Amino acid sequence: MALNTYFVDREEEISTILGFIKARANVLIYGLRGIGKTTLLEKVHDILIHEGRKVLYIDGYEILSPEDLFVISRRTPIMDARDSVRCIFEMLDHVIIIDEFTSLIQMLARYRPFGNVEDVVKYIRSQTQLRRKRGGESIIISSSALGFIKRATMKYFAPLFREFKLLFIGPMSFEAIYELAIKHGIKEEEAREIAELSTGNPFYARKIIEQVIAQGISPREALFKLIESKGDLDIYFTALMENLQAEERYILHLIARGRNRFYEIEEKLYKDPSPYLKRLEDNGLVLKIKKTRKFSQYIIPDKVFQAWLLSQEIPSLGKISREAIYVSSLGFEALVRELLRSITSVIKIRDWLGQSLELPPFRAVYNVSGHDYEIDAVGLRNNEAYVFEIHFWGKARYNKVLQLIKNAELFAKDYGKRIKEKVLISYFGYELTNKEKEKIKEQGIKLLTSKELREIQKKTGVKLGF
Incomplete structure (x- = not known):
């Protein structure tokens, strides 16, 4: 059976985004990795193209330099990184969709004349306002960096994000994942288990469904095969970890194993973990739960990612058994x-x-x-x-x-x-x-x-x- 119908339970979000576009409002979509933001944006893109609208779709992860933006806008490179942004924003008759917008910001911050992320944000804000005054079409952006978005809407980035309507994309319901599995021929009991194991993440649900159908194994066995060495999710999480500093990787392993208080992390890291925890928060990989002024702890919101971390054998931390991983994380x-x-x-x-x-x-x-x-x-x-x-x-x-x-x-x-x-x-x-x-x-x-x-x-x- 061809597994090509995984887009479910997002009709309300699509309707909301299309309504904003009709009103020429700008939209910021945010949520965890794998939760379906890219699929949602692709669906909106297809609908707009079908309606005869002009759409420019940019994947922030694939933009490695300002020159890439010049290529996309079909403009000749002019002066500096600011011009690459201006070329995009001057395409007034196009709905602009930028997936993983924060990745694009971080890339631009490395080029002149920008000196840091704040400089990029200020310039993009001015271009956004100018585009709106000229009657330009909507800008739709997305981000998985939940901590970044949280701080951005409250601190120095707030003026930019006031230009956008905020739309959070949360996990799919257990019922929706169950229906998705049933639609692909999975038996009822296994469909419930897939809903439970994937914790509302459609990307994980798809991978488990594919593995169950291909190998005829249980959903739990399928998930463990996916996170084991060379499994699809092992490759995915390994690539994610390669973009982190060594201290950040170690902190994630600590939190996954229950050492989630600040002083516990500091004791094992032998240095101040604050800057590393901040970056992990910005990237949406950990959440800080503040109980009282003196009592806070960190959690990993992605439980499948946490299960993968526990499955890794780390010197001084060891490796956790499958049963212990299931009980503690899944x-x-x-x-x-x-x-x-x-x-x-x-x-x-x-x-x-x-x-x-x-x-x-x-x-x-x-x-x-x-x-x-x-x-x-x-x-x-x-x-x-x-x-x-x-x-x-x-x-x-x-x-x-x-x-x-x-x-x-x-x-x-x-x-x-x-x-x-x-x-x-x-x-x-x-x-x-x-x-x-x-x-x-x-x-x-x-x-x-x-x-x-x-x-x-x-x-x-x-x-x-x-």
């Missing part, structure tokens, strides 16, 4: 734990039954394996514990509630913690009788589904794929 349970770690202030929501639930910033979040029980996630806050049972495969029934109660009691006995809340999370909902619902309320159990997870995710501001 799957729905690992994603929920990362969401809980991302809470920086008290979040108040209503659960599936309409009950009030408050989730505080946790000092620690981890899974627990006892003598005869396993707990998917425990969140600690002072001497209190929040116990979570996590269910992904279909709708949860009352037996999951009983399992949660039993595990919470055993944990409290073994660790001497007061259980503040017992929470059952079932992504696809519940199959419960009215009598069971009333009993759950009496027992003080809270129930969450995909709807509540997305609400928590929205409040944290960290996009993890729910």
Whole structure:
């Protein structure tokens, strides 16, 4: 079966972008690598061409010097890097699409008369304003450098980015990835596993689907083959790492292995990690979660990338087993734990039954394996514990509630913690009788589904794929 139909679940974004273009507004699209920005831009490009519009499409990664911009604009090289930018922006009758815009900025900053990135940004802003005054068509730009975009919209780059409408492209829903896999002939159970493993990333989903179909193996086995030596994702991540400094690569391995506090990184690096962490943030490879003024930690938002990091054998850090990688980084349970770690202030929501639930910033979040029980996630806050049972495969029934109660009691006995809340999370909902619902309320159990997870995710501001 030809795998040529991977573009799904982006109709709303396309409609929004086309609406902005109709109004001649400029748009900045941002999101993680592999999340579908390039595919989205290519789709918009094709629609505009079909409508008879003039479009100039630029891949920022492929522009290696200002001369490349002169070639694209079909102009003779004139003076310096400023002229290469002006030649592009003077194409008033073209909709200009620039994929990975920040890569283009960084390239231009290396050429005269620009001395740094700020100089490039100021000049592009002036050209953007001039183009708008002359009635030019829209400029659509994209970037994977989430930290760069965050700082750019708040600090010295803000004047430029005020010229653009901001559009965040988040992960696809688990349901959309599931439908994508089904569309390519994958069985229902395997389709659910692909949705879970890819964490909403269509690029990863495509690679897993291709591997499952080609080799007739399970989605989990397919993913591990992809991240093993010479696998497609191993090649992809290796190329990504080659563009980083040695200190940045080592920091990523540290964070992936749970050494994610600033002082822990500093102890292992033997130098101030601040400039390296800043660059990793700018490139969207790590996120800083600030709990309090003195307590911050770093996470790797791309869980498949984290799994690849864990699979690498690093001197003094070792190599992690497949099972440990799956438990710590892959799957729905690992994603929920990362969401809980991302809470920086008290979040108040209503659960599936309409009950009030408050989730505080946790000092620690981890899974627990006892003598005869396993707990998917425990969140600690002072001497209190929040116990979570996590269910992904279909709708949860009352037996999951009983399992949660039993595990919470055993944990409290073994660790001497007061259980503040017992929470059952079932992504696809519940199959419960009215009598069971009333009993759950009496027992003080809270129930969450995909709807509540997305609400928590929205409040944290960290996009993890729910």
